[in-house]
Amino acid sequence: MVKQLFCVILSIACGLLVLSVQAQTKAEKNGWRLGIQSYTFHLFTLAEALDKTQQLGLKYIEVYPGHKLGGKWGDRVFDFNLDTLTQKELKELATSKGIKIVGIGVYVAENSSDWEKMFHFAKAMDLEFITCEPALDDWDLVEKLSGQYNIKISVHNHPKPSDYWDPDNLLKAISHRGQSLGSCADVGHWRREGLDQIGCLKELDGRLISLHFKDIAAEKAGEKEQHDVIWGTGILNVKEMLKELKKQGFKGVFSIEYEYNWENSVPDIKKCVNYFNEATNEIF
Numbered sequence: 001m002v003k004q005l006f007c008v009i010l011s012i013a014c015g016l017l018v019l020s021v022q023a024q025t026k027a028e029k030n031g032w033r034l035g036i037q038s039y040t041f042h043l044f045t046l047a048e049a050l051d052k053t054q055q056l057g058l059k060y061i062e063v064y065p066g067h068k069l070g071g072k073w074g075d076r077v078f079d080f081n082l083d084t085l086t087q088k089e090l091k092e093l094a095t096s097k098g099i100k101i102v103g104i105g106v107y108v109a110e111n112s113s114d115w116e117k118m119f120h121f122a123k124a125m126d127l128e129f130i131t132c133e134p135a136l137d138d139w140d141l142v143e144k145l146s147g148q149y150n151i152k153i154s155v156h157n158h159p160k161p162s163d164y165w166d167p168d169n170l171l172k173a174i175s176h177r178g179q180s181l182g183s184c185a186d187v188g189h190w191r192r193e194g195l196d197q198i199g200c201l202k203e204l205d206g207r208l209i210s211l212h213f214k215d216i217a218a219e220k221a222g223e224k225e226q227h228d229v230i231w232g233t234g235i236l237n238v239k240e241m242l243k244e245l246k247k248q249g250f251k252g253v254f255s256i257e258y259e260y261n262w263e264n265s266v267p268d269i270k271k272c273v274n275y276f277n278e279a280t281n282e283i284f
Helices: 002-022 046-055 084-096 114-124 136-149 167-174 187-192 197-203 238-248 266-283
Strands: 032-037 060-063 100-107 129-132 152-156 181-186 208-213 252-256
Touching: 032 046, 032 100, 032 266, 046 060, 046 084, 060 252, 084 100, 084 114, 100 114, 100 152, 100 252, 114 129, 114 136, 129 208, 136 152, 136 167, 136 181, 152 167, 152 208, 167 181, 167 197, 181 187, 187 197, 187 208, 197 238, 208 238, 238 266, 252 266
Parallel strands: 032 060, 032 252, 060 100, 100 129, 129 152, 152 181, 181 208, 208 252
Antiparallel strands: none
């Protein structure tokens, strides 16, 4: 009886494994993981953001520092001050929805002494990378901690006056440093700053760790910023960006950061996900 039960359990487990493999997209098979940047849902709690991520069929989330947790945790926020029990519960909640918390960002350290706290938190949460914009004077410390904790540093490019708005500036800071330090390419910010996003990706070949991926509208008179649009309908030539990343052999996380239709963005994002899957099926 015990032997029969074991065989049944083993059969079910093998079946689930096969289904998991079959469910992989071409993108996933080639090391491309599509997820959500939780700032997309900053009007909602992190608990609600996880629900929306699950609704979209996505398996990865990068959480922004300060995202209100909600649920049983109320107004507490996602940062390095969380106690170990809450950290454990958050990981369990994400896992129960088939989601892995892969990173935190965009982090800007108020004090150099906070870096150790952030790395310790990232390690406890099993994060792969910290998306951040380090002070230029902090690079020696950041590189040391990245190696010590085995966590990658993915440098974001906010617009000016950020030190990293231009890839040249980032490369000056890290070109002589280890490969665990690289770029979180926000392709929309580059274009809004007048840079060619595909040219920027080429410049960072070998240093791309993750992306804040998007498409944006054409510039219009009277509008303060070129807002996000459904992928493939804007000016960023999404398919060509994907082809460039394939050419580079990029492997990592594409965080969807959709900063438009804030209150009801899931239908738009679903179309972005569909576009990504169709485009990657074509190019792989």
